[in-house]
Amino acid sequence: xxxxxxxxxxxxxxxxxxxxxxxxxxxxxxxxxxxxxxxxxxxxxxxxxxxxxxxxxxxxxxxxxxxxxxxxxxxxxxxxxxxxxxxxxxxxxxxxxxxxxxxxxxxxxxxxxxxxxxxxxxxxxxxxxxxxxxxxxxxxxxxxxxxxxxxxxxxxxxxxxxxxxxxxxxxxxxxxxxxxxxxxxxxxxxxxxxxxxxxxxxxxxxxxxxxxxxxxxxxxxxxxxxxxxxxxxxxxxxxxxxxxxxxxxxxxxxxxxxxxxxxxxxxxxxxxxxxxxxxxxxxxxxxxxxxxxxxxxxxxxxxxxxxxxxxxxxxxxxxxxxxxxxxxxxxxxxxxxxxxxxxxxxxxxxxxxxxxxxxxxxxxxxxxxxxxxxxxxxxxxxxxxxxxxxxxxxxxxxxxxxxxxxxxxxxxxxxxxxxxxxxxxxxxxxxxxxxxxxxxxxxxxxxxxxxxxxxxxxxxxxxxxxxxxxxxxxxxxxxxxxxxxxxxxxxxxxxxxxxxxxxxxxxxxxxxxxxxxxxxxxxxxxxxxxxxxxxxxxxxxxxxxxxxxxxxxxxxxxxxxxxxxxxxxxxxxxxxxxxxxxxxxxxxxxxxxxxxxxxxxxxxxxxxxxxxxxxxxxxxxxxxxxxxxxxxxxxxxxxxxxxxxxxxxxxxxxxxxxxxxxxxxxxxxxxxxxxxxxxxxxxxxxxxxxxxxxxxxxxxxxxxxxxxxxxxxxxxxxxxxxxxxxxxxxxxxxxxxxxxxxxxxxxxxxxxxxxxxxxxxxxxxxxxxxxxxxxxx
Numbered sequence: 034x035x036x037x038x039x040x041x042x043x044x045x046x047x048x049x050x051x052x053x054x055x056x057x058x059x060x061x062x063x064x065x066x067x068x069x070x071x072x073x074x075x076x077x078x079x080x081x082x083x084x085x086x087x088x089x090x091x092x093x094x095x096x097x098x099x100x101x102x103x104x105x106x107x108x109x110x111x112x113x114x115x116x117x118x119x120x121x122x123x124x125x126x127x128x129x130x131x132x133x134x135x136x137x138x139x140x141x142x143x144x145x146x147x148x149x150x151x152x153x154x155x156x157x158x159x160x161x162x163x164x165x166x167x168x169x170x171x172x173x174x175x176x177x178x179x180x181x182x183x184x185x186x187x188x189x190x191x192x193x194x195x196x197x198x199x200x201x202x203x204x205x206x207x208x209x210x211x212x213x214x215x216x217x218x219x220x221x222x223x224x225x226x227x228x229x230x231x232x233x234x235x236x237x238x239x240x241x242x243x244x245x246x247x248x249x250x251x252x253x254x255x256x257x258x259x260x261x262x263x264x265x266x267x268x269x270x271x272x273x274x275x276x277x278x279x280x281x282x283x284x285x286x287x288x289x290x291x292x293x294x295x296x297x298x299x300x301x302x303x304x305x306x307x308x309x310x311x312x313x314x315x316x317x318x319x320x321x322x323x324x325x326x327x328x329x330x331x332x333x334x335x336x337x338x339x340x341x342x343x344x345x346x347x348x349x350x351x352x353x354x355x356x357x358x359x360x361x362x363x364x365x366x367x368x369x370x371x372x373x374x375x376x377x378x379x380x381x382x383x384x385x386x387x388x389x390x391x392x393x394x395x396x397x398x399x400x401x402x403x404x405x406x407x408x409x410x411x412x413x414x415x416x417x418x419x420x421x422x423x424x425x426x427x428x429x430x431x432x433x434x435x436x437x438x439x440x441x442x443x444x445x446x447x448x449x450x451x452x453x454x455x456x457x458x459x460x461x462x463x464x465x466x467x468x469x470x471x472x473x474x475x476x477x478x479x480x481x482x483x484x485x486x487x488x489x490x491x492x493x494x495x496x497x498x499x500x501x502x503x504x505x506x507x508x509x510x511x512x513x514x515x516x517x518x519x520x521x522x523x524x525x526x527x528x529x530x531x532x533x534x535x536x537x538x539x540x541x542x543x544x545x546x547x548x549x550x551x552x553x554x555x556x557x558x559x560x561x562x563x564x565x566x567x568x569x570x571x572x573x574x575x576x577x578x579x580x581x582x583x584x585x586x587x588x589x590x591x592x593x594x595x596x597x598x599x600x601x602x603x604x605x606x607x608x609x610x611x612x613x614x615x616x617x618x619x620x621x622x623x624x625x626x627x628x629x630x631x632x633x634x635x636x637x638x639x640x641x642x643x644x645x646x647x648x649x650x651x652x653x654x655x656x657x658x659x660x661x662x663x664x665x666x667x668x669x670x671x672x673x674x675x676x677x678x679x680x681x682x683x684x685x686x687x688x689x690x691x692x693x694x695x696x697x698x699x700x701x702x703x704x705x706x707x708x709x710x711x712x713x714x715x716x717x718x719x720x721x722x723x724x725x726x727x728x729x730x731x732x733x734x735x736x737x738x739x740x741x742x743x744x745x746x747x748x749x750x751x752x753x754x755x756x757x758x759x760x761x762x763x764x765x766x767x768x769x770x771x772x773x774x775x776x777x778x779x780x781x782x783x784x785x786x787x788x789x790x791x792x793x794x795x796x797x798x799x800x801x802x803x804x805x806x807x808x809x810x
Contacts, residue, residue, distance in 0.1 A: 373445045482675050587645075
């Protein structure tokens with residue numbers, strides 16, 4: 034099939050496999066329309082205000098002094114060199130934190146400033162406010178710190194026996210999942226050891242913020258927060274202030290995949306503003322960004338799969354070790370996802386998984402899209418390839434024989450009640466036509482791995498095709514209270530949505546407009562800026578704003594709809610259910626009533642506030658059992674790669690994806706989310722690894738850290754979208770962007786195995802792992 038003939042998301046296929054009629058006019062507003070983002074033009078023109086663009090009268094600039102060692106004892110700290118410098122207004126250390134000296138979203142174990150011990154390279158020690166950014170940086174460098182350098186613990190396997198790195202110990206969490214009969218065994222057994230590297234979120238814009246003191250003794254923080262109410266509460270505790278005296282105002286977020294969740298940049302900023310009584314701004318350098326925020330957990334995984342003679346899985350045994358770095362952060366949640374999804378979207382009657390998250394002196398790990406699920410996907414899919422080869426089965430057929438479906442039971446004991454069309458998704462990518470082979474001509478040399486100036490030869494290139502199935506959970510897990518509040522206000526034909534759900538690029542502000550358009554028939558809908566004066570809506574993660582915050586907006590809009598229609602229904606002696614709103618017009622079922630929304634409003638202002646709270650979950654027990662997840666999302670990916678088997682260079686030619694999305698709410702926006710997730714997965718598979726040497730981060734910049742560019746992005750074919758609505762989710766939609774991130778690296782690794790015959794047991798794939806084994810070896 035040619036590229037132009039491939040199915041794309043702008044003409045998606047429905048769950049029954051029938052393609053929509055391209056002659057049918059797509060909707061222009063409401064749910065199902067490809068409504069553009071309101072801020073799209075400003076962002077593309079470079080006029081959108083981000084945190085780094087903020088300014089205030091009397092502004093001071095902040096700089097943070099960071100540890101050059103991964104593990105050391107602070108023997109002396111002298112700030113006089115900074116305080117005596119002209120232009121310096123304040124220097125603060127751990128002694129100047131008036132409230133809690135440590136913070137953390139789950140466990141308060143991370144110091145605002147290191148006091149006696151530094152536990153990772155780049156840990157904050159002091160902060161400076163000065164009247165010029167250069168002065169602030171020079172002052173920070175003038176602070177004299179004497180260290181007793183300690184031996185760093187950088188191997189997570191050695192953390193169990195090492196001396197405690199933290200008062201809470203080195204073990205953050207241990208989950209021993211036990212499901213079924215431990216004596217069960219299969220006729221065929223395969224084993225594997227797998228390693229996943231440290232991926233950095235690498236945000237487009239480095240962290241920045243502005244703190245402004247308030248007359249009441251409080252402070253306002255203007256930052257690119259993705260969870261403003263939690264950030265406010267953490268900051269207030271460190272400031273020694275009640276939460277109502279701290280306000281977080283969300284500025285433009287230049288994309289986020291978890292990296293905006295660390296308040297370690299904004300707490301020192303607020304402390305400086307409170308100390309000086311002046312507005313203080315911080316704009317992190319790229320190096321500070323790499324050193325300061327959390328990364329994806331490096332993971333070590335040991336697996337043993339048992340199967341019968343027909344290839345049906347009997348038992349899975351696994352050990353999963355997450356390197357949390359110096360502090361706990363989101364490691365507990367990441368470990369729960371890793372252990373729960375360790376068998377993948379497959380039916381496994383017996384599973385015994387042990388998972389640990391431990392502290393080391395490596396850079397801190399935390400929430401990055403698909404955390405936990407991505408690491409285990411790479412391992413269990415490698416095991417499925419290995420098992421297929423040993424049994425002499427087609428890799429797709431093996432996966433189909435074991436595919437999970439609605440009604441099956443996860444190893445956690447939870448029944449899959451949501452749509453789980455795993456086999457249908459895999460069959461769709463299998464049956465999609467493969468791309469044409471490249472021509473071995475100079476004109477097509479750019480198709481070679483390594484690009485047009487690469488050293489490769491066409492004769493050394495081998496093509497490989499690989500498959501992977503992935504799954505993620507939606508919303509929070511293990512008893513997290515998922516709730517969001519939204520207000521919809523209508524006046525003079527204009528609707529305003531007030532909700533503290535942060536737009537991080539996932540499209541919530543666009544969805545909110547679509548929901549109100551759909552419910553009230555009002556075209557002009559504005560979404561108010563987010564701050565903590567609004568009721569909380571929770572973090573922007575796991576598709577929760579589409580589900581929880583979008584659900585709150587829908588409920589509030591329906592309440593306004595009832596307020597609008599009740600007087601008309603009463604006047605004409607009918608129920609509101611017999612009235613409908615379409616294109617700004619209100620009509621009755623029998624045609625007797627026909628008026629516009631504006632006329633029905635009659636100059637009134639209508640508003641309503643509503644909450645959405647999904648059904649509760651429960652923590653995993655001592656055996657890893659429990660209904661821990663609200664919902665699940667799945668996808669299947671087929672990757673086609675070209676590998677230079679002499680140089681080990683890899684080019685991803687095409688990625689075909691089939692995904693269950695529940696319902697397509699915005700086709701263009703959904704396409705962008707899937708494509709972005711796949712591209713991030715390409716980086717995970719091939720290039721992205723924040724390297725460390727004995728705990729020291731090597732090359733913390735965008736030169737040393739290789740992000741995929743547009744030249745690395747493959748052709749992406751969205752083969753099928755299964756629109757089987759999840760009945761417990763508002764709109765029936767599922768989270769869309771995390772599951773391609775989880776699945777793509779595994780599919781690429783599978784394709785490289787097919788091309789080279791090498792096991793490929795590490796991500797990112799190193800060149801030496803992609804060099805084919807000689808046939809006579």
